Amino acid sequence: MAQLAAGSSAALGPLYDRYGSVAYGLAHHMLHDAGAAEDVVQEAFVNIWRSARTFDQQRGNVRGWLLTTVRHCCLDVLRGHAPQTTRNVSIDQAADLPASDDVLSAVLKDIDARSVQQALAALSDDQRETVRLAYFVGLTHVQIAAQQQAPLGTVKGRLRLAMQRLRDLLAYSGATEGGASS
Amino acid sequence: MTAQTHPDDALAAFALEALPDDERKAVATHLAQCARCRHAVAEFQSVGNAVALTAPPLAAHGGLRARILTEAAATPQYLAQSKKGRGRILPWLTGWVAAAALFILSLGLGSIDVALQQQSGVSAPQPTFAVALAATTDAAGASGSVTVAATQTALSVQHLPPPPPGYVYEAWVIAGASPLPAGTFITTPDGHADLALTQAAVQGSTVAITTEPAPSQPKPTGKVLLKGIIQPAQGS
Numbered sequence: 001m002a003q004l005a006a007g008s009s010a011a012l013g014p015l016y017d018r019y020g021s022v023a024y025g026l027a028h029h030m031l032h033d034a035g036a037a038e039d040v041v042q043e044a045f046v047n048i049w050r051s052a053r054t055f056d057q058q059r060g061n062v063r064g065w066l067l068t069t070v071r072h073c074c075l076d077v078l079r080g081h082a083p084q085t086t087r088n089v090s091i092d093q094a095a096d097l098p099a100s101d102d103v104l105s106a107v108l109k110d111i112d113a114r115s116v117q118q119a120l121a122a123l124s125d126d127q128r129e130t131v132r133l134a135y136f137v138g139l140t141h142v143q144i145a146a147q148q149q150a151p152l153g154t155v156k157g158r159l160r161l162a163m164q165r166l167r168d169l170l171a172y173s174g175a176t177e178g179g180a181s182s
Numbered sequence: 183m184t185a186q187t188h189p190d191d192a193l194a195a196f197a198l199e200a201l202p203d204d205e206r207k208a209v210a211t212h213l214a215q216c217a218r219c220r221h222a223v224a225e226f227q228s229v230g231n232a233v234a235l236t237a238p239p240l241a242a243h244g245g246l247r248a249r250i251l252t253e254a255a256a257t258p259q260y261l262a263q264s265k266k267g268r269g270r271i272l273p274w275l276t277g278w279v280a281a282a283a284l285f286i287l288s289l290g291l292g293s294i295d296v297a298l299q300q301q302s303g304v305s306a307p308q309p310t311f312a313v314a315l316a317a318t319t320d321a322a323g324a325s326g327s328v329t330v331a332a333t334q335t336a337l338s339v340q341h342l343p344p345p346p347p348g349y350v351y352e353a354w355v356i357a358g359a360s361p362l363p364a365g366t367f368i369t370t371p372d373g374h375a376d377l378a379l380t381q382a383a384v385q386g387s388t389v390a391i392t393t394e395p396a397p398s399q400p401k402p403t404g405k406v407l408l409k410g411i412i413q414p415a416q417g418s
Binding site: 021026071120134162166 | 255
């Protein structure tokens, strides 16, 4: 990131080598379209380049920033928004550093995929499906309620409880395992 | 919705961007007043970021890496604002533009109209470029940038504390006789926000940020906190 901040766009290459497959995997998982996923990943990496000078390495989490940007771009596609070629997700909007006093973000900074999968597996089927529809499919809770033919209040509560449960499980996992880097 | 009636059932959905627009705006307004709920949203956002890792990694087409590097090489970066430079006119402001900016900074937004009426040659939007917004003494430490593209003007601010209860930040585009409201926003607990402006910021116009009573004001009433003149940086 220091080289990017210094104005070397070539430094995106090693960053792509490290995180490209994770970013493209997320985009493809959300969009199910290779071309659209590549466009999204391209925009996300260019966004990292565009904003690199504002990046605080002491607080930053490049992986989180990148994946948040990828997801936002995917949501634009899924929701039929016009392509936002200038979309910029700040590093603090990337969820790993939303608040300076957020201990959880520090704990989860390097958590690995297996720990998250284990936490998701601990949810009820309804909770896990609700998280999937909200996070990966990009549905609003109103749309989820319609799809699941469930009252809106039920879906709201289900999503809240699922996220609270994930938070607790991941915080425990990250704190006890040190969050092995993926 | 008040700070005392917390939208607990909507916070997880807000963090995952799973709220319809009307409800999202209501929650955002509440968050401006409620540190408890902001903290909850921050935690849910961290959890959401972890969920992203469960998507299986996948190798993209071999040409993607080269495409990214090519586009990045042709894309200007947002200008970082040094601590020494905060509150100063940016070096690319020269001549009468710098003089007009100094005039605006010293007299406040009410004078922007007059200063800009003296300007001419406000031009059509140009290809994408970004300019930094300078903080005034009323927002020391804050920074921001505006990215101007063919179809969109995007604002990003940093280190601007959440507004007081009952207030929002409001963006203005001044390209003629009066400031035009360009969108309201609140910032995250550590001062960040990104939004697409509802008014295009053409070259030569000024973008300014003020604090205004919620939900919005048709004309600025608060002090200017951040501002910048929309011009592409030389050499960027």
